[in-house]
Amino acid sequence: MRLTVLLVRPLARALDWGPLLAVLAAGLSTSAIVEPRTGSALLVLRMIAALTGGAAAFALVDPMDAGTRAAPVGRGRRQWIRCGLALGAATGIGGGALVVVANRVPTPLPVGGLAVEMALLTAIGLAGGAVSVRSAPGRAAALGGLFTVAAVVGASLLLPDHYTPWTGPGDARWDHVHHLLAGALAVPVLVLALANREGVRGLRRRG
Amino acid sequence: MTGALFRSELGRALRNPLLWLVAVAVHAAAVRTRLSGTAAWAPDLTIETVDATGDALFVAAGVLLGANLAILRERRMPERLAALPGRPADRAVAVAGAFAVLGAVVAALQIAAYLVLRIAQGSVGGHLDGFEVACGVTVAALAAPLGVALGRWVPSLVAAPLVLFALMLLTLLNRNLGGFGGWFLPLVLIRTTDGPARPSELHLVYLVAVGVAGVGVALLRHRSRRRGAVLGVVLTALVLGVSTGAAAQARPGPGPDGRAAEGRAGTDCRRIGAVTYCALRGYTGWIPRWAAAVAPIEAALPASARDGLPTIVQHTAGAPGDTTGSVPVWSVWGRGASERPYRDFLAGDVAARATGLDTGERCDASGQARTVVALWLLGQVTGRAAGPATITVTIATTGSGGRTLVTRATPLGVSYGAGEIEHASRLLTMPEAGRRIRAHWSVLVDPATPIARALPLLGLSGHHHDSPLGPPRCA
Numbered sequence: 296m297r298l299t300v301l302l303v304r305p306l307a308r309a310l311d312w313g314p315l316l317a318v319l320a321a322g323l324s325t326s327a328i329v330e331p332r333t334g335s336a337l338l339v340l341r342m343i344a345a346l347t348g349g350a351a352a353f354a355l356v357d358p359m360d361a362g363t364r365a366a367p368v369g370r371g372r373r374q375w376i377r378c379g380l381a382l383g384a385a386t387g388i389g390g391g392a393l394v395v396v397a398n399r400v401p402t403p404l405p406v407g408g409l410a411v412e413m414a415l416l417t418a419i420g421l422a423g424g425a426v427s428v429r430s431a432p433g434r435a436a437a438l439g440g441l442f443t444v445a446a447v448v449g450a451s452l453l454l455p456d457h458y459t460p461w462t463g464p465g466d467a468r469w470d471h472v473h474h475l476l477a478g479a480l481a482v483p484v485l486v487l488a489l490a491n492r493e494g495v496r497g498l499r500r501r502g
Numbered sequence: 503m504t505g506a507l508f509r510s511e512l513g514r515a516l517r518n519p520l521l522w523l524v525a526v527a528v529h530a531a532a533v534r535t536r537l538s539g540t541a542a543w544a545p546d547l548t549i550e551t552v553d554a555t556g557d558a559l560f561v562a563a564g565v566l567l568g569a570n571l572a573i574l575r576e577r578r579m580p581e582r583l584a585a586l587p588g589r590p591a592d593r594a595v596a597v598a599g600a601f602a603v604l605g606a607v608v609a610a611l612q613i614a615a616y617l618v619l620r621i622a623q624g625s626v627g628g629h630l631d632g633f634e635v636a637c638g639v640t641v642a643a644l645a646a647p648l649g650v651a652l653g654r655w656v657p658s659l660v661a662a663p664l665v666l667f668a669l670m671l672l673t674l675l676n677r678n679l680g681g682f683g684g685w686f687l688p689l690v691l692i693r694t695t696d697g698p699a700r701p702s703e704l705h706l707v708y709l710v711a712v713g714v715a716g717v718g719v720a721l722l723r724h725r726s727r728r729r730g731a732v733l734g735v736v737l738t739a740l741v742l743g744v745s746t747g748a749a750a751q752a753r754p755g756p757g758p759d760g761r762a763a764e765g766r767a768g769t770d771c772r773r774i775g776a777v778t779y780c781a782l783r784g785y786t787g788w789i790p791r792w793a794a795a796v797a798p799i800e801a802a803l804p805a806s807a808r809d810g811l812p813t814i815v816q817h818t819a820g821a822p823g824d825t826t827g828s829v830p831v832w833s834v835w836g837r838g839a840s841e842r843p844y845r846d847f848l849a850g851d852v853a854a855r856a857t858g859l860d861t862g863e864r865c866d867a868s869g870q871a872r873t874v875v876a877l878w879l880l881g882q883v884t885g886r887a888a889g890p891a892t893i894t895v896t897i898a899t900t901g902s903g904g905r906t907l908v909t910r911a912t913p914l915g916v917s918y919g920a921g922e923i924e925h926a927s928r929l930l931t932m933p934e935a936g937r938r939i940r941a942h943w944s945v946l947v948d949p950a951t952p953i954a955r956a957l958p959l960l961g962l963s964g965h966h967h968d969s970p971l972g973p974p975r976c977a
Contacts, residue, residue, distance in 0.1 A: 314660040321664050325671065330679055338674060346667050350660060433578055434659060435571065441663055442520075449527050453534055 298368060299376060306376050309357075311434070314350035315384045322346070322388050326395040333464060336396045336404065341461070343392050344413035345444045347385045348420020352440025354381035355421065355428045374491035378421055389413040405464045408473040412460075415476050415483070420444045422483035425490035507588050507596035515568060515604045524564040525608050528557045532616055535903070542840040543896075544788060545620040546833070548628030552693040552700075553901060554616045555638030558609040559673065559689055562645040563666050565605035569646040570662035572597045573653030591724040594650050598717055601646035609642030610635075623837065627785040628695070633702035640709040641688045647716030654723040677901045685750035691901045695833035696782055696818040701750035708750065711743035769816065775800050776808040780815045780828075788816075788835050795845040796852050798882040803856060804940040807947075812855045814848070819898030819906040829855060832897035832908075846884055847895050850913035853879035857947045861915030865976035868918045869968035871956030872947045875939060876914055877926035887926035888913040917971045925953065928962060935960065949977060 322343040329339045354377050360370065389410070397404045423443020427436045451460055462472050515521070536543075536553065573594065588596075613635055620626070652661050669688060676682040677691035684690065685705055693700070718736035722729065771780040772789055777796055779789045792814050800808055815828040829851040836844040854861045856879060857872040867873040877887050890912040898906040912918065929935040942959045945951055953966040 313658065317658075317660050317664055321667065325668075330675065332679075335675060335679065338678075339671065342667060342671055346663065349663060353660070435574070435578055438571075438659060438663075446523075449531075453527070453531050455534075 299372060302368060302373065302376055303380070306373065307380055310377065310380055311353045311356060311437075312384070314353040314437075315347075315381070315388070318343070318346050318350040319384075319388045319391070322392045323395060326392040326399075329396065329399075331399040331401065333400055333402055333404070336400045337409075337463065340389075340392060340396055340409055341412060341416070344389060344416040345420070345448055346441075347388050347413070348417045348444045349424075349438070349441030351381040351385050351417055351421050352424020352428070353434070353437040354378070354384070355424050355440075356434050356437045357428075358434075360428075370493050371491050374425065378425075378487060378491070381421060382417065385413075385417040389417070405469065408464075408469060411473050411477050411480075415480055416444060416448075418480055418483035418487070419447050422486035422490065425487050429490050504588070504592045504596050507592055508599050511572060511596045511600035512604065514572065515600050518568055520568055521561065521564045521604065521608055524560050525612050528560045529612055529615060532557050533619075537619075542837045544791065544835040544837045544841075545623055545626045546628040546695065546785075547617070547620070547626060547630040548695060548784060549693050549833075549899070550620060550628070551617065551631055551634045552691060554613045555634055555641070555689055556677075556691045556901065557616070558613055558638035558642050559670070561605060561609045561612060562642045562688065563670065565601050565608075565642055566645040566649040566652075566666060567662050569597055569601035569649030570653045571659075572601070573650050574657060574659065577657050589724070591721055591726055594654060594720045594724070595717070598647045598650040598720065601649065602643040602713070605642035605646055606639050610639045613638050625791050625835075625837070626787045627781075627835070629784040631700075631702055633706050634700070637689065637702055637706050637709060640706060640713065644688075644709055644713030644716060647713050647720060651716045651720040654720045674902075686747045693901060694818070695785075695898070698754045701753045704746045704750040704753075708743050708746040711739045711746065715739035715743060771813075777811050778813045780813060782816045782818070782833075785816060788831075791835055791841070791845075792831055792848060795848045795883055799849060799852050799856060799879045802879055802882045802936055802939075804943045807856060807943060810856070811852065814852075832895070834896045834899060836895075842884075843893055843895050846880070846888065846913050847893055847908075847910065849880055849883040850888070850893070850910070850915070853877075853883075854914045854916065858949065859914060859916050859976060861910060863916065863976065864911065864973055865916055866918075866971045866973045867914070867916035867976040868922060868971050869953055869966070870949060870976065871945075871951040871953050872949065873914070873916070873918050873922045874925045874929065874953060874956065874960075875946050877918070877922060878929045878935065878939065880913060881926060881930045884913075885930075887923045887930060889923060890918055916976055917973055919969070919971060921953070921966055921968075925957070925960075925962060925966070929960060932961065 325339055325343065329335050355374060357373065357377070366373075393404075393406060393409060393413070397406060420440040420443065424437050424440030426443075427439025430436075431439070454460075460472055460476060462469050466472075532554070536550070576590070576593065617630070617635075648665075649662060652665060672682050673687050673689060673691065676684065676687055680692065685701065685708070688709070690700070690705070715736050718732050718739065721732045722736065726732070768783050769780040770783055770786050771778055772786065773779075774789070774793045775797060777793070777800060779792055781789055796811075796814065800811060803811070813828040814831060816832065817830045818833050829848065831848055834844075836842065851861050853876045857876040859867055859872065859876055881887050892909055892911055893913050894907050894909045896905045897908050938960055939946060942956075945959065946956055952968065954968070957964065957966065
């Protein structure tokens with residue numbers, strides 16, 4: 296635990312904050328100018344969440360990962376701390392956008408459900424990024440997060456109307472769908488646990 | 503040198519699965535959302551050409567990302583590229599060219615696949631505008647120079663995703679709400695059956711100008727003796743782009759709710775048998791479908807009553823027009839299993855009018871002989887006596903999946919009960935029913951003739967218990 300606390304500061308300095316900051320700026324400005332209607336607000340918040348997921352994956356890129364044979368601290372712990380830091384930033388972006396939009400839309404937004412959607416999209420981006428960062432070198436590997444989010448969202452849009460996860464706040468299925476989405480968070484978390492493990496063997500050989 | 507680089511980049515781009523995945527997924531989505539289930543509508547090319555170019559926007563997104571990543575490759579592995587003889591400007595042109603060609607081909611294939619599929623389904627309505635298709639293909643091509651220019655000036659991996667986010671969001675908001683950049687956006691996805699003509703040819707010029715400007719902006723990053731000429735081309739392209747965009751913006755356009763800002767485009771009328779069908783210009787391909795719903799009723803009527811049949815007139819949801827003396831059909835017609843409600847809606851209207859009833863009036867027609875006759879006429883089309891259930895059809899759609907609906911309380915509009923349905927069912931099983939109805943037509947359609955008096959004329963046994971249903975009696 297003490298080790299984790301000690302590692303937070305150096306890792307926070309090593310982290311690539313650029314993409315997350317860019318998304319923060321884009322997200323907040325979009326939230327501030329979007330038409331204050333529930334439909335547009337939902338669309339904007341969901342797109343910001345997808346983008347946040349993609350940007351969070353950049354936090355997982357560790358240029359030294361492949362080159363360091365004997366690190367004093369395990370890879371798992373370092374990657375989880377990176378995930379935690381990215382998640383903190385993502386919460387800031389998502390929460391900020393949600394507060395801005397909720398204050399501009401005249402009808403109250405279902406904040407809880409939207410938070411679940413945003414958490415899920417961010418987690419999917421992180422999980423996709425963690426897998427591709429593990430298997431490919433370089434910063435570009437982090438784009439795997441964005442591609443994963445795009446693929447999952449694209450696939451979800453192909454679902455029949457009855458099974459769509461993108462319901463509106465007036466929909467009778469809203470609560471049910473968001474319970475399921477909260478449960479679905481387990482999948483990216485599991486993928487993260489697998490991808491953050493020790494031993495990037497294939498990569499070591501290449502490096 | 504640039505030629506060899508172009509071929510090498512094209513080979514890399516071809517092997518990149520991103521574009522192919524996007525194209526296949528978007529095509530699958532288009533087929534699923536627009537060609538199946540309750541949205542299985544007859545092809546409407548005016549509407550669907552625009553929707554298909556909207557699909558090309560996703561190919562364009564893939565092209566922009568792909569070209570951007572290909573340019574940023576130079577920063578990711580500079581040590582491997584340093585020894586290459588090609589200059590950065592050559593590489594920029596090669597990457598832009600390769601992705602532009604590939605994007606145009608993929609987008610053209612995707613749009614063509616969708617439109618060919620639709621046209622092959624037959625009963626095609628609407629007008630295929632080649633400029634719209636060209637705009638869709640050009641958007642996928644011009645994404646390449648934009649991705650390259652972005653990579654040269656803002657060499658960050660998140661720049662392209664952020665630009666895509668902004669463009670996609672604006673295009674979606676413009677489609678759903680209007681405004682948000684209008685004809686300065688890559689594509690305008692607002693479409694109507696009967697609005698003023700879209701300035702698609704101006705928009706094509708705008709898109710080409712933006713693409714040329716994109717290549718020029720990418721090249722301006724590099725030192726070159728031709729820099730002055732490139733700057734001149736960029737400025738010319740920008741002036742052309744801004745002026746064509748502004749000209750397109752100045753044209754009267756349809757609102758986001760599908761309402762035409764201008765008047766009707768006119769109708770084309772055809773006479774089949776005793777009935778005249780008036781379709782909006784370009785939609786005569788749907789007339790045989792309407793005739794299929796009306797002809798069985800027409801054939802069952804006595805010759806004297808055929809001349810009184812109403813004209814079938816197509817309307818847009820935004821401009822319903824005057825429907826007295828005519829029966830309306832709308833900007834949407836069903837296909838396959840989804841055609842049934844549309845057919846029943848039209849046939850119900852015609853059967854009601856033929857017997858002197860009015861679908862627009864919410865009155866009680868139970869106990870009247872003409873109600874049984876109208877149900878029997880409707881049965882000539884549907885094959886059974888239709889129960890008094892509400893019937894709903896879509897009369898207009900928006901690009902975002904919104905629909906305008908019309909609902910009628912019963913297929914005939916007026917109220918009736920189980921007794922009328924039972925008599926009509928028995929009539930439909932009697933081979934001589936048509937002869938009897940035609941022989942006693944004027945008595946049977948008289949509002950004053952009660953069912954009890956009509957039963958012997960129709961050759962039906964039994965009694966009829968007349969009980970009022972609530973609304974005022976039909977006059």
